[in-house]
Amino acid sequence: MQLIFEKSRPGRGSGILPESDIPQALDLNEFGKTSSAFGEIPVELRRKTKLNLPEVAETDLLRHYTQLAKRTYGINDGFYPLGSCTMKYNPRIDEEIAGLSGFSKIHPLQPKHTVEGCLEVLSLAEKYLCEITGMDHMTFQPSAGAHGEFTGLLLIKAYHQKRKDDKRRKIIIPDSAHGTNPASAAMAGFEVVNLSSTKEGLVDIEKLKEIAGEDTAGLMLTNPNTLGLFDRNIAQITKIVHDAGGLTYYDGANLNAIMGIIRPGDMGFDVVHLNLHKTFSTPHGGGGPGSGPVGCKDFLAGFLPEAPEGIGKVKAFYGNFLVVVRALAYILTLGREGIPEAAQSAVLSANYLKKKLSDMYEATSAEPAMHEFVLSLADLKKQCGVSALDMAKAILDNGFYPPTMYFPMIIPEALMIEPTETESRETLDHVADVFKTLYHQALENPESLRHSPAKTPVGRLDEVGAARNPKLIYRPQSDGENRPGIEEEAVTSR
Numbered sequence: 331m332q333l334i335f336e337k338s339r340p341g342r343g344s345g346i347l348p349e350s351d352i353p354q355a356l357d358l359n360e361f362g363k364t365s366s367a368f369g370e371i372p373v374e375l376r377r378k379t380k381l382n383l384p385e386v387a388e389t390d391l392l393r394h395y396t397q398l399a400k401r402t403y404g405i406n407d408g409f410y411p412l413g414s415c416t417m418k419y420n421p422r423i424d425e426e427i428a429g430l431s432g433f434s435k436i437h438p439l440q441p442k443h444t445v446e447g448c449l450e451v452l453s454l455a456e457k458y459l460c461e462i463t464g465m466d467h468m469t470f471q472p473s474a475g476a477h478g479e480f481t482g483l484l485l486i487k488a489y490h491q492k493r494k495d496d497k498r499r500k501i502i503i504p505d506s507a508h509g510t511n512p513a514s515a516a517m518a519g520f521e522v523v524n525l526s527s528t529k530e531g532l533v534d535i536e537k538l539k540e541i542a543g544e545d546t547a548g549l550m551l552t553n554p555n556t557l558g559l560f561d562r563n564i565a566q567i568t569k570i571v572h573d574a575g576g577l578t579y580y581d582g583a584n585l586n587a588i589m590g591i592i593r594p595g596d597m598g599f600d601v602v603h604l605n606l607h608k609t610f611s612t613p614h615g616g617g618g619p620g621s622g623p624v625g626c627k628d629f630l631a632g633f634l635p636e637a638p639e640g641i642g643k644v645k646a647f648y649g650n651f652l653v654v655v656r657a658l659a660y661i662l663t664l665g666r667e668g669i670p671e672a673a674q675s676a677v678l679s680a681n682y683l684k685k686k687l688s689d690m691y692e693a694t695s696a697e698p699a700m701h702e703f704v705l706s707l708a709d710l711k712k713q714c715g716v717s718a719l720d721m722a723k724a725i726l727d728n729g730f731y732p733p734t735m736y737f738p739m740i741i742p743e744a745l746m747i748e749p750t751e752t753e754s755r756e757t758l759d760h761v762a763d764v765f766k767t768l769y770h771q772a773l774e775n776p777e778s779l780r781h782s783p784a785k786t787p788v789g790r791l792d793e794v795g796a797a798r799n800p801k802l803i804y805r806p807q808s809d810g811e812n813r814p815g816i817e818e819e820a821v822t823s824r
């Protein structure tokens with residue numbers, strides 16, 4: 331498929347946008363020449379060359395993007411069991427409500443009395459999400475899960491600083507944690523202490539007792555963890571850290587399994603972040619704005635970004651407001667009965683599928699799963715050479731999206747499956763059949779899986795090459811016109 335730049339022909343265009351009614355900062359006919367229309371823009375900031383934008387007619391524009399849309403795969407196309415990402419159906423009513431002009435056409439600098447309804451949305455969402463998490467206060471500024479982690483860790487840092495407890499520089503993180511946890515802790519200026527898991531994939535209590543001490547700033551934990559297991563010792567874990575003088579951080583990105591059933595606050599956590607763009611009705615993975623609100627207990631409220639003596643802003647204004655509108659619509663439409671029912675269905679789906687697959691594939695734990703489970707293909711690979719990657723690519727040829735691969739990293743040849751609560755039994759049965767067929771195919775004709783996918787718009791990609799030598803920029807061919815784009819100027823030799 332051609333790039334839109336390759337479809338460009340000088341002079342073509344469409345009438346979608348009105349003529350600009352403000353002065354242009356560059357007279358396209360006279361590069362580099364000053365003119366009164368430049369107004370206040372300093373000379374060194376003015377564009378020296380013409381911006382390389384594609385010029386295409388309206389029909390071609392529409393066809394281009396329709397063609398692109400047909401080559402993608404999303405939750406509206408089919409099953410999407412991407413573990414840890416909660417790719418579930420998001421009710422259309424929530425989208426509809428977020429689209430109401432009273433929400434979508436406001437400006438953050440509008441006087442307060444003109445946006446009182448929106449402020450009420452924020453305060454109601456805070457109230458309900460605090461109820462669901464067992465927290466006392468919440469900020470909506472963080473715009474993603476990792477951003478929430480960073481914010482929450484700054485609260486913990488500010489708490490110790492205020493008490494002049496300067497030794498506390500270490501954050502304990504289990505080896506089963508999501509990769510963003512250690513990264514956020516390092517970003518917030520902490521030293522990361524790795525906590526190994528037991529054979530069962532749970533926190534090693536004895537190890538934790540050894541590690542926790544007067545240099546411990548806190549513990550970061552996901553429960554259920556990335557193996558999809560609920561740590562039964564959770565109350566003991568948070569107590570050990572508190573007794574050592576540290577605080578406890580709950581990574582609530584995957585609240586799907588527990589919402590309305592058990593609360594991080596009751597498990598002994600002081601700070602939590604949520605991913606509204608996973609659990610609470612904003613599509614995840616669309617590249618659009620997310621929201622990673624951070625909740626905390628009363629004693630930390632004075633450090634929140636909004637507090638006069640707090641850690642300061644982590645994002646402008648109120649964060650990504652429309653994601654909060656969707657979350658509130660979701661909570662209000664599901665209600666006190668619907669929220670735990672969604673969690674129960676998520677857990678039921680995961681266990682149903684796990685049971686169906688585990689007579690062939692090796693499940694990494696015999697414990698009941700929460701919202702997701704992990705298979706290890708290490709044995710299968712030993713038997714016939716087919717890896718988790720081969721299997722994932724073969725799944726693409728069978729009409730649905732593959733699970734998360736090679737994560738968590740403590741499991742060899744891992745496939746992490748999160749079916750979510752919004753899939754029907756028929757879908758889960760079909761998926762189980764596909765997995766079984768592929769299992770037999772792997773044993774009987776392993777070579778056939780190594781060349782998949784064959785039915786997708788592009789075949790198997792050179793993933794190492796793509797990571798080592800990424801080509802992210804279109805360089806226009808020298809067509810005699812020679813008008814290099816700004817992108818090209820930005821490229822320096824590697």
Ligand SMILES: *Cc1c(COP(=O)(O)O)cnc(C)c1O
Nearest residue numbers: 414474475476508510552581583
């Ligand atoms: C998705 C996820 C995150 C990160 O969230 P982003 O919005 O992608 O930054 C953190 N922790 C866990 C457990 C997650 O599943």
